[in-house]
């Protein structure tokens with residue numbers, strides 16, 4: 001086995017807490033929704049039974065109404081903030097009260113296509129399918145009450161914490177004057193120039209307490225939240241997930257009518273996010289009813305959804321090529337030429353392996369295997385150079401944030417083929 005794959009396997013094993021995988025010890029000591037989805041991809045390469053288990057444990061956190069929370073607190077761990085006592089939800093095991101992108105169906109569909117044990121996989125899929133369907137149904141009901149075909153996020157933690165996309169909306173949010181005093185834990189583990197600013201953190205908690213006060217009831221959360229944003233990444237993943245969920249429905253003999261409806265509506269919805277003037281997909285602020293014209297890497301995600309016209313696909317590839325001229329490693333999470341770009345700060349510039357993996361999949365769909373391969377090579381080079389970091393500086397390749405990171409390891413395992421070629 002190539003040493004990089006050996007290390008990646010060891011990282012998953014080291015982060016295994018008996019059926020669920022923590023993103024990284026210390027910084028994130030519980031089970032996170034989309035981390036688990038990607039991590040299962042890695043487990044599937046080395047221990048398929050363990051990959052299925054990741055989902056079984058994740059769905060222990062699912063609420064009766066279908067909501068899948070972004071964190072499941074399987075056991076207590078004092079080192080993390082904000083823990084279960086701050087969220088104050090009523091589910092057992094304890095969970096957070098917000099969600100994250102629904103990457104589950106694409107991972108399940110990929111696992112089905114790779115498994116040597118189709119009979120065993122069918123049994124697992126029969127059990128998981130209705131749970132994933134219920135989650136998608138919840139997303140449309142709770143987060144698209146006006147039936148636009150696009151779902152909203154009500155908290156930046158639902159997708160990309162401190163992305164510059166939220167700067168203007170966040171500037172308008174008033175910090176709760178009764179916010180209980182708190183101590184951040186993230187900045188004691190990671191240098192503060194790689195993490196969100198304090199002013200953002202106060203607002204993250206303002207939102208959490210506002211949702212807690214209304215018992216996380218979706219209609220009330222919608223009413224009280226001063227942050228309701230249609231995010232391109234979230235909706236692109238949802239659309240792709242619906243495509244793959246439909247494949248699973250056909251496989252299992254389940255009707256597809258409901259999923260067909262979502263596919264139509266969200267495809268149309270994503271088209272409304274295209275800005276012909278800038279030639280990019282843009283997020284939309286539902287509070288002010290304005291498009292958010294900040295060119296983050298989120299704008300490439302409709303490639304992954306398979307929701308672009310050929311002309312849009314071509315424009316996105318040209319833009320990607322322009323970005324490639326400005327950094328050593330693709331893909332920065334923000335336009336390197338934009339004033340909000342920060343090479344080291346979390347979702348404001350660094351490279352994330354999971355984004356590279358999804359966008360590379362999209363580039364394959366739009367007949368650009370050369371660019372997809374560039375993303376794969378850059379990801380593997382980054383890990384080779386700097387280890388399995390949470391994210392990377394696109395100029396220097398330095399590893400940033402947490403180390404021994406599960407989803408980075410999982411992407412390397414999934415992308416292992418031909419590893420010898422990487423410089």
Ligand code: GLC
Pocket residue numbers: 023028032033034035159160161
């Ligand atoms: C951070 C990321 C989020 C991820 C979590 C655990 O909060 O922004 O996307 O799920 O860490 O890795």
